[in-house]
Amino acid sequence: MLKLDDRVQALRLCGIVTGTRLLTPDGYRRVETLLPGDPVAVATEQRPKFQPVVWIGRRDVILSKRHRSELPVRIRRDAIADGVPARDVFMAQGHAIHIDGKLYRIGDLVNGGSILPEKKWKSVVYWGIRLERHAIVLADGMPLETLLPGQDAGFTAVRIPQPAAPVIGVPAPSPSEAVLDLDTEIRSALNTSAKMLAERRVRVEIALQPRTAARMPRERFQDIFGAMLLHAVTSCPGGRMLITAVRQANGVQVSVTHEDGGTDRQTQEAHLRRPQELAALQGARLDIDVRPGTSTTLLFRLMDG
Numbered sequence: 001m002l003k004l005d006d007r008v009q010a011l012r013l014c015g016i017v018t019g020t021r022l023l024t025p026d027g028y029r030r031v032e033t034l035l036p037g038d039p040v041a042v043a044t045e046q047r048p049k050f051q052p053v054v055w056i057g058r059r060d061v062i063l064s065k066r067h068r069s070e071l072p073v074r075i076r077r078d079a080i081a082d083g084v085p086a087r088d089v090f091m092a093q094g095h096a097i098h099i100d101g102k103l104y105r106i107g108d109l110v111n112g113g114s115i116l117p118e119k120k121w122k123s124v125v126y127w128g129i130r131l132e133r134h135a136i137v138l139a140d141g142m143p144l145e146t147l148l149p150g151q152d153a154g155f156t157a158v159r160i161p162q163p164a165a166p167v168i169g170v171p172a173p174s175p176s177e178a179v180l181d182l183d184t185e186i187r188s189a190l191n192t193s194a195k196m197l198a199e200r201r202v203r204v205e206i207a208l209q210p211r212t213a214a215r216m217p218r219e220r221f222q223d224i225f226g227a228m229l230l231h232a233v234t235s236c237p238g239g240r241m242l243i244t245a246v247r248q249a250n251g252v253q254v255s256v257t258h259e260d261g262g263t264d265r266q267t268q269e270a271h272l273r274r275p276q277e278l279a280a281l282q283g284a285r286l287d288i289d290v291r292p293g294t295s296t297t298l299l300f301r302l303m304d305g
Contacts, residue, residue: 014151015059015126016139017072017090018274022129023138025050031127032058032274035158040129043098043136043143055130055147057155062123062196062234069093071117072124073106075142079114085142090118092126098136098143122234123271128155182212182245182254185221190243193229200237208245214252214302216282224286225254227275228298231268232258235296254300260293268296
């Protein structure tokens with residue numbers, strides 16, 4: 001295990017943000033695309049070698065002014081050295097980077113210029129990986145630590161999908177053939193998010209076209225729609241949200257519209273990158289329509305059932 005000072009040992013929140021790229025044998029890959037068993041580059045004194053990921057997990061955090069310690073930190077390109085990192089990298093304040101043989105919490109290196117907290121974000125997804133041993137990996141050219149044992153508390157583990165064994169003589173149904181009743185699925189997601197909606201005092205209005213259905217695995221729909229809800233709720237505390245589902249000529253559209261929270265389009269797209277990728281895997285789309293000073297609408301377009 002690498003030697004850490006007392007401050008680093010007492011990490012409260014660690015992880016790297018969605019979109020951060022780690023070096024692998026195939027080049028840099030986004031952390032959220034990795035699975036247990038995938039190899040990543042480990043920095044050594046000679047040259048990088050590759051070790052398999054033993055565990056990977058994600059932590060969804062709703063940010064607020066009362067919890068400044070949970071804000072992500074932006075490390076600007078070239079902040080540590082020329083080409084280190086090769087582009088802006090975002091991580092939790094408690095996560096440590098490796099400089100001249102020592103580990104430093106990035107929160108202790110904040111200088112207000114090249115290393116600074118992101119204060120306008122409403123939510124963030126942190127990712128953590130563990131290897132067989134505590135190690136240093138390369139994130140866009142910047143050496144940073146993997147998780148220590150016990151630091152995965154609060155993370156949800158990502159597991160390798162295991163296909164269900166088909167019944168002998170009966171073809172296994174394709175998950176894409178699942179037909180979802182959107183009224184049922186949307187209300188189920190709202191029930192799951194009821195506590196969060198109440199805490200944020202968000203008023204919800206629903207306008208769903210009767211008997212609207214779509215083809216998609218239920219778990220995938222809930223992941224994407226849940227991310228849409230989370231984004232809207234954190235963007236308009238005390239505001240209003242309108243949810244619609246309608247049939248169109250080329251499929252079904254589910255929308256979540258919320259009052260403008262003052263977040264620019266680029267930041268919103270960064271927050272929604274993961275659900276957009278999940279939608280694309282299903283042949284669907286998740287678009288963002290930002291109207292500054294008025295509202296933001298998330299448009300989820302998928303196949304008609």
